Amino acid sequence: MSILEVVQYILSLGPTVMLPLSITIIGICFGQGFKKAFKSGVTIGIGFVGIGLVLDLLINNLGPAAQAMVDRMGLRLTIIDGGWPSAAAGTWGSPVAAMIIPLAIAVNLIMIVTKTTKTMNIDIWNFWHFGAAAATMFIVTDGNWGLAIAAAVLYEVVILKVADWTAPMVQDFYGLEGISLPTGSTASFAPIGILLAKGIAKIPVIKDMHADPESIQKKFGIFGEPMMMGVAIGCALGILAGYNVGEIFKIGMAMGGVMVLLPRMVKIIMEGLIPVSESVREFMQKRFGDRELHIGLDAALAVGHPAVLSTALILVPITIILALILPGNRVLPFGDLATIPFLVCFIVGATKGNIVHSVLASTVMMALTLLMATDYAPVYTAMLKQAQFAIPQGVALMSNLDTGGNLFNWLILKIGQLIAAI
Numbered sequence: 001m002s003i004l005e006v007v008q009y010i011l012s013l014g015p016t017v018m019l020p021l022s023i024t025i026i027g028i029c030f031g032q033g034f035k036k037a038f039k040s041g042v043t044i045g046i047g048f049v050g051i052g053l054v055l056d057l058l059i060n061n062l063g064p065a066a067q068a069m070v071d072r073m074g075l076r077l078t079i080i081d082g083g084w085p086s087a088a089a090g091t092w093g094s095p096v097a098a099m100i101i102p103l104a105i106a107v108n109l110i111m112i113v114t115k116t117t118k119t120m121n122i123d124i125w126n127f128w129h130f131g132a133a134a135a136t137m138f139i140v141t142d143g144n145w146g147l148a149i150a151a152a153v154l155y156e157v158v159i160l161k162v163a164d165w166t167a168p169m170v171q172d173f174y175g176l177e178g179i180s181l182p183t184g185s186t187a188s189f190a191p192i193g194i195l196l197a198k199g200i201a202k203i204p205v206i207k208d209m210h211a212d213p214e215s216i217q218k219k220f221g222i223f224g225e226p227m228m229m230g231v232a233i234g235c236a237l238g239i240l241a242g243y244n245v246g247e248i249f250k251i252g253m254a255m256g257g258v259m260v261l262l263p264r265m266v267k268i269i270m271e272g273l274i275p276v277s278e279s280v281r282e283f284m285q286k287r288f289g290d291r292e293l294h295i296g297l298d299a300a301l302a303v304g305h306p307a308v309l310s311t312a313l314i315l316v317p318i319t320i321i322l323a324l325i326l327p328g329n330r331v332l333p334f335g336d337l338a339t340i341p342f343l344v345c346f347i348v349g350a351t352k353g354n355i356v357h358s359v360l361a362s363t364v365m366m367a368l369t370l371l372m373a374t375d376y377a378p379v380y381t382a383m384l385k386q387a388q389f390a391i392p393q394g395v396a397l398m399s400n401l402d403t404g405g406n407l408f409n410w411l412i413l414k415i416g417q418l419i420a421a422i
Contacts, residue, residue: 016052020045022122023276032279043272050265051300054258059338061234061254062316066337068241069320075332077323079377079397083335084185086389087403090380091128093387094135096148103149104130107156112293117160118167119180120280121296129184130156132383132403133412139382140416147419151412155184158408160296162187167294169349174302176270178277183299183342188406189365190346196361197350206360212307212353226306230259233313240317255313262304269301303341307353312341314359319366329370331377336401343369343401369405376404376413 020041027037091097104127111117130152137151138144163182170176181187201207234255238248277295302308316337323333344362351357377399384391384398391398403409 016045016048018124019048019122022124023272026120026122027276027279030276030279030283032276036275036279040272040276044269047265047269047272048298048300050268051262051304054261054265055300055338057254057261058258061251062237062313062338063334065237065241065243065251066316066320066334068243069237069317070332070334072240072242073320073324075320075324077330077332079331079374079399081331081333081335081337081373081400082384082398083400084339084402086335086384086398087132087380087400088128089389090383090387091131091135093389094131094138094383095143095386096134096138096145096152097131099149100131100134100152101127103152104156107153108160111157111160115291116157117164118292119160119163119182119294119296121160121163121182123182123296123298126183126298129159129403129406129409132184132406133409135383135386136379136409136412137416139379139386140413141420147416151416155408155412159184159187162190163294163296166190166346166349169346170302173349173352174305176301177274178280178295179273179301180294180296181299181302181345182296184408185339185402185406186299186302186342186345188408189343192368192407193344193347193361193365194350196364197347197357200357200360201351201354206357209354209356211355226259226263226309227256229306229310230313231256233310237313237316255309259306259309262309263306264304266301266304273297299342299345302345302349305345305348305353307355307358308341308345308348310355311344311348311358311362314355315340315344315362315366318359318363319370322363322367323370326367326370329374330397331370331373331399331401331404333370333401336405339402340366366401368407369401372407372410373399373401373404376410379413380404 023041023044024037027040028034101124108121112120133155134148134152138148141147159182163180167180170179170181231252235248235252238251243251273295280293280295319333319337319340323329323331344358347361347365348358377397380399380403381397
């Protein structure tokens, strides 16, 4: 069995297996003891099992509704959004995939030792984002391994710096003490998205528009609670999709369930993380004084916030409409519509949960994302073909919002194209 096959097998186990193993090893390394470390790992794994089940509920209901909206609007766009699973498959099938995990771990450790990052990234599953940058450069430069490795390193360094920058928001707004979120697609929305959010907060009239889950609940009582907001938004999506009454209430209940269950799954994960965080903090204090260190985890920890889910669900029909009217767009959004909560986490945090400002800033970002995904499509399709990914019959080009519309990955694409043209 080749190294690549071993890597692909390990990754195929998913975060529910990889995270418990990673947490157990880290807990032992930082003096937690096997029993406590193993318990923390299993608790976190169970939390991610729960998150996976709830996200499946979201995807299985949101996907058909989005497709129905696309059909009703008569969208006929030539680039298919294959979603992040196609991107991950294309990445791990790339020739450069085998070196991504050891490379990413080494870079992270070097940055921690040299005090150039405060994030210890244990979200190994999402290392595929670094691999996507490497695969992009590999294709654009006709197989240049050195440039592919440099692209992965550059991407990781930028992501870790964004994770450091946004860590105070993660801890203050989301209440995730000692945690940062170095997920590639989430971090890529941060620089421009946060700038847009701050700019919108200064526009006359709009700056006074305020609607966060707490104020909505205070104003509307029981009908302003997150589960009721989920039911209402879900029913609205069902109406836009042209569903019958029964199906409208069904998707409404599903979205209400997502609103309630995701935050509870995050609480389970935090039960496992807190002991590990304390062990890491004690270890670092003994050796480096009061040096601050964050544990880097999947942005799934933040998507359960009611303001994030509300913003994301409202953005689904907005994104579909944008695809229809945006000059230059050729991407048919579908596969990554359920990924929108991951994309807008930092924007929502920057607005302190103001859904109005979050939707406005995120709408601009989604427009940029569609255009970047359109531009990225030829390379994305080549990456899938290189990995022998089964492209649907009759589809000439594929892309996605998570990777193709990722600002940092798009910049890697432009750098690669510039180098190739020299």
